[in-house]
Amino acid sequence: MRLQRKDLLGLKDLSAEEIELILETAAPMKEILGRDIKKVPTLRGKLVVTMFYEPSTRTRTSFELAAKYMGADTMSIATATSSVQKGESLRDTARTLAAMGTDAVIIRHSAAGSPALLARTIEASVLNGGDGMHEHPTQALLDMFTIKEKLGGFKGLKVAILGDILHSRVARSNIWGLTKMGAEVRVVGPATLIPPEIENLGVKVYYNAEEALKGVDVINVLRIQRERQKKGLFPSLREYARLYELTPERLKLARPGALVLHPGPMNRGIEIAPAVADGLQAAITEQVTNGVAVRMALLYLLIGGAN
Amino acid sequence: MAILIKGGRVIDPARNLDGRQDILIEGEKITTLAANLEAPAGARVIDAGGMIVTPGLIDMHVHLREPGYEQKETIASGTRAAAAGGFTAVACMANTKPVADSASVIYFIKEKARQEGVVRVYPVGALSKGLEGKEIAEIGDLAAAGAVAISDDGRPVMNALVMRHALEYAKMFNLPVISHCEDEALANDGLMHEGLVATILGLRGIPAAAEEVMVARDLILAELTGGRLHLAHVSTAGSVRLLKEARARGVRVTAEATPHHLCLTDMLVQSYDTSTKVNPPLRPAGDVAAVVAALAAGDIDVIASDHAPHADEDKDVEYDYAPFGMVGLETAVPLVVTELILPGKLTWQQAIKSWTANPARILNIPGGSLVPGGVADVTIIDPDMEKEVDVNEFYSRGHNSPLQGRKLKGWPVLTIVGGRVVMENGKIIEE
Numbered sequence: 001m002r003l004q005r006k007d008l009l010g011l012k013d014l015s016a017e018e019i020e021l022i023l024e025t026a027a028p029m030k031e032i033l034g035r036d037i038k039k040v041p042t043l044r045g046k047l048v049v050t051m052f053y054e055p056s057t058r059t060r061t062s063f064e065l066a067a068k069y070m071g072a073d074t075m076s077i078a079t080a081t082s083s084v085q086k087g088e089s090l091r092d093t094a095r096t097l098a099a100m101g102t103d104a105v106i107i108r109h110s111a112a113g114s115p116a117l118l119a120r121t122i123e124a125s126v127l128n129g130g131d132g133m134h135e136h137p138t139q140a141l142l143d144m145f146t147i148k149e150k151l152g153g154f155k156g157l158k159v160a161i162l163g164d165i166l167h168s169r170v171a172r173s174n175i176w177g178l179t180k181m182g183a184e185v186r187v188v189g190p191a192t193l194i195p196p197e198i199e200n201l202g203v204k205v206y207y208n209a210e211e212a213l214k215g216v217d218v219i220n221v222l223r224i225q226r227e228r229q230k231k232g233l234f235p236s237l238r239e240y241a242r243l244y245e246l247t248p249e250r251l252k253l254a255r256p257g258a259l260v261l262h263p264g265p266m267n268r269g270i271e272i273a274p275a276v277a278d279g280l281q282a283a284i285t286e287q288v289t290n291g292v293a294v295r296m297a298l299l300y301l302l303i304g305g306a307n
Numbered sequence: 308m309a310i311l312i313k314g315g316r317v318i319d320p321a322r323n324l325d326g327r328q329d330i331l332i333e334g335e336k337i338t339t340l341a342a343n344l345e346a347p348a349g350a351r352v353i354d355a356g357g358m359i360v361t362p363g364l365i366d367m368h369v370h371l372r373e374p375g376y377e378q379k380e381t382i383a384s385g386t387r388a389a390a391a392g393g394f395t396a397v398a399c400m401a402n403t404k405p406v407a408d409s410a411s412v413i414y415f416i417k418e419k420a421r422q423e424g425v426v427r428v429y430p431v432g433a434l435s436k437g438l439e440g441k442e443i444a445e446i447g448d449l450a451a452a453g454a455v456a457i458s459d460d461g462r463p464v465m466n467a468l469v470m471r472h473a474l475e476y477a478k479m480f481n482l483p484v485i486s487h488c489e490d491e492a493l494a495n496d497g498l499m500h501e502g503l504v505a506t507i508l509g510l511r512g513i514p515a516a517a518e519e520v521m522v523a524r525d526l527i528l529a530e531l532t533g534g535r536l537h538l539a540h541v542s543t544a545g546s547v548r549l550l551k552e553a554r555a556r557g558v559r560v561t562a563e564a565t566p567h568h569l570c571l572t573d574m575l576v577q578s579y580d581t582s583t584k585v586n587p588p589l590r591p592a593g594d595v596a597a598v599v600a601a602l603a604a605g606d607i608d609v610i611a612s613d614h615a616p617h618a619d620e621d622k623d624v625e626y627d628y629a630p631f632g633m634v635g636l637e638t639a640v641p642l643v644v645t646e647l648i649l650p651g652k653l654t655w656q657q658a659i660k661s662w663t664a665n666p667a668r669i670l671n672i673p674g675g676s677l678v679p680g681g682v683a684d685v686t687i688i689d690p691d692m693e694k695e696v697d698v699n700e701f702y703s704r705g706h707n708s709p710l711q712g713r714k715l716k717g718w719p720v721l722t723i724v725g726g727r728v729v730m731e732n733g734k735i736i737e738e
Contacts, residue, residue, distance in 0.1 A: 111625035113579030134509030
C-alpha cells in the first residue's frame with residue numbers, strides 16, 4: 001500500500017485514514033531500528049536528497065538515516081556550500097536535482113510555502129522538513145506516533161501545546177493531525193505569541209499555564225526562540241519562565257502519568273525544567289528514535305515499491 | 308479621418324447621460340453627439356450596437372517603472388497595456404529610478420510618453436525627496452513641469468510632520484496628495500492580511516490596523532491643513548468607516564479602490580502563488596464587501612488598478628522573497644464587470660463614473676466626459692464578450708496576475724485616444 005499522493009507538504013491536507021496508515025507503517029519500521037543489522041533493501045536504487053535552507057541537525061540526520069536504513073542513496077545540500085550562495089533560485093536548484101534523477105527531496109526552508117513551490121516544479125516526491133511558520137508534518141507525525149505508542153490512541157485525549165504558538169510550524173502540524181484523529185487540543189502561551197483566529201482551527205486558547213494544563217494527557221512543550229524577546233514579543237526570558245516553564249509543580253496539574261514531549265533542541269530552565277526533561281514522564285529521546293521510524297514509513301509510502 | 312460611432316449605449320456620468328447616441332469624431336475632437344447621425348463622406352463607421360460607449364477610461368494609479376526598471380515595464384509597454392485594457396489615460400507613480408522627485412524626471416516621462424506611448428500619461432511627482440519621507444520634494448517645480456499629484460506611493464510617509472507640510476505646501480499648487488496608508492511598524496514585514504488564512508499558511512500578517520491608523524492620521528492632517536488628500540487603494544472596512552465619518556464632516560478627501568481589493572479575497576493566497584502578494588494585501592470577504600459598498604455609495608470616488616508589473620524572475624521565488632504588486636490594466640474592466648456589475652453590486656454608471664469623471668476632476672485633467680469640442684478619448688466595451696485571462700497575451704511586461712485562466716465577461720474592444728483608434732479587438736494599432 002502507498003499513499004495516493006506525490007508529496008507530503010502538511011498535515012492539513014491528509015485524511016485521518018492517511019495519518020493512520022503512516023502511523024501503522026511506522027511500527028514495523030521501528031522494529032527494524034531495534035535490529036542488530038538495521039538495513040533493508042526496500043529503497044535500493046532510489047536517490048533521496050535533503051535540501052536544507054535552514055540549519056537543522058536532527059531533522060536532516062533523521063531523514064538521512066531513514067533513507068540509508070531503507071537502502072536508498074542520499075545526498076545532502078546545505079545552503080552554505082551550494083550554488084544557492086551564488087544566487088541560484090530555488091526552482092533552478094530543484095530542476096538541477098530533478099535532472100540528476102532524484103526520487104525524493106526533503107526541504108527545510110525559512111519561507112512558508114517553499115515545499116509547495118518545489119512540488120509544483122519537479123516530479124519527484126517532496127517532503128516538507130519544516131517551512132517557516134507553516135508546517136512541520138514529520139515532527140507532528142512522530143509526536144503522534146509517540147502518543148499512540150504510549151497512550152494507545154487519540155480519541156478524547158487532551159493535549160496541551162505550550163509556548164510560542166505563533167511562530168511554530170510544529171504546533172500547526174500537531175493541531176491539524178491531532179484534531180483530525182479526535183483529540184482535544186489546547187494551545188497556551190503569552191497573548192503576543194498566539195496567532196490570530198487560531199481558535200477557528202478547533203483548539204482552545206489559554207494564556208494561563210496552570211489552567212491549561214489541568215487534567216491533560218499530553219504536554220507538548222515548544223522551543224522558545226531567544227530573538228522573539230528582542231523583537232518585544234515578551235519582556236524577558238525570566239518572566240517567560242516564571243509564567244510558562246514546565247516545572248514539576250505545573251506537571252502535577254496534568255493527569256497522573258501524563259506524557260511530556262519536546263521537539264528539541266531544549267532550552268532547559270526556560271521552557272522546560274531539567275527535572276521534567278529528564279523525568280520519567282518525558283519521552284523526548286524516544287521521540288528522536290520514533291522520528292527515524294516515521295520518516296522510514298513516509299519514504300516507503302511515497303517512493304517505495306514499483307511506480 | 309472622421310469616425311462615427313453608431314448605435315451604442317453611451318454612458319457619460321459627468322453629463323448624466325445613459326442612452327442610445329451616435330458620436331462623431333473629427334480630427335482630435337468630438338464634434339457632435341446625437342441620435343441617428345449621418346456619416347460624413349469618407350468617415351469610418353463603427354457599429355457599436357450592443358456595446359457600451361464611454362468617455363476614455365482613466366486609471367489614476369499605475370506603475371510604468373520607467374525610468375530605471377525597464378525589465379518590469381516601460382512607458383511603451385505600459386501604455387499599450389493601458390490601451391488594451393480600455394484606458395486612454397494613466398497617472399504613473401513616482402517610485403522610479405531615479406525617483407520622480409525633480410522636474411527633469413517629469414519631463415523625461417512626458418517626453419518618452421509622447422514619443423513611445425499610445426495613451427495619455429500624467430506623471431505623479433514624489434512627495435518627498437528620494438521617497439525617503441524626510442524632506443518634501445520641490446513640489447512647485449514638479450507642478451510646473453506637469454505633475455498632476457504628489458505621492459510617495461509604495462512607501463508610507465511615516466513622519467506625520469512631513470505629511471502635514473506636504474498637504475499644506477501642495478495646496479498652493481492645487482495638487483492632491485495621494486497617500487499610501489501603511490504604518491510600517493504595525494505592518495511588521497508582513498506578507499499578507501493578518502487573519503485565519505495567514506495563521507494557517509504561516510505567513511506573517513499585516514493587520515488591517517496598519518492601514519487604518521494611517522488613514523485616521525491623514526484624515527486628521529487633511530482637516531488640520533485644508534490640503535487635498537486622496538487615499539490610495541483603500542482596502543478595509545475600518546478605513547471605510549473613517550473615510551465616511553470624515554466626509555460627513557466635510558473633510559476634503561477623495562479615495563480610490565483597486566479592482567483586486569473590490570473583487571478578490573485573501574483566500575486566493577492559499578496557493579502561495581506570489582502573484583497574490585500585493586500591498587495592501589488581499590483582505591477577507593467582510594472588508595471586500597465594505598469597500599464595494601463604499602464605492603457604490605460614492606464614498607470611494609475612483610477605481611484605480613495600482614498596476615504593478617514585475618519581471619517573471621522577480622516573482623518566481625519563495626513567497627517571502629517576492630516583491631509586492633500585481634498587474635491590473637488589462638483585466639480591470641472585465642474583472643469589475645464580472646464580479647461587480649453583472650451580479651448587481653455596482654451599476655454601469657457608478658463604475659464608469661469612477662473611471663472617468665471622478666479621476667479627471669481629482670487630477671484636474673482633460674477628458675472624463677464626452678462633450679462636443681472636447682478631446683476624442685473614447686472607450687467601447689462589449690458587455691457580452693467572454694474570454695479567459697491569458698497573461699501571455701498581455702502587452703504589459705508583467706505577467707504577475709492571479710487571474711490567469713479565469714473566465715471574465717465584459718471586455719473593452721476599442722480604445723480611441725485623441726481621435727485615433729489605438730486598440731481594436733484587443734490588439735494595439737500602431738501608428
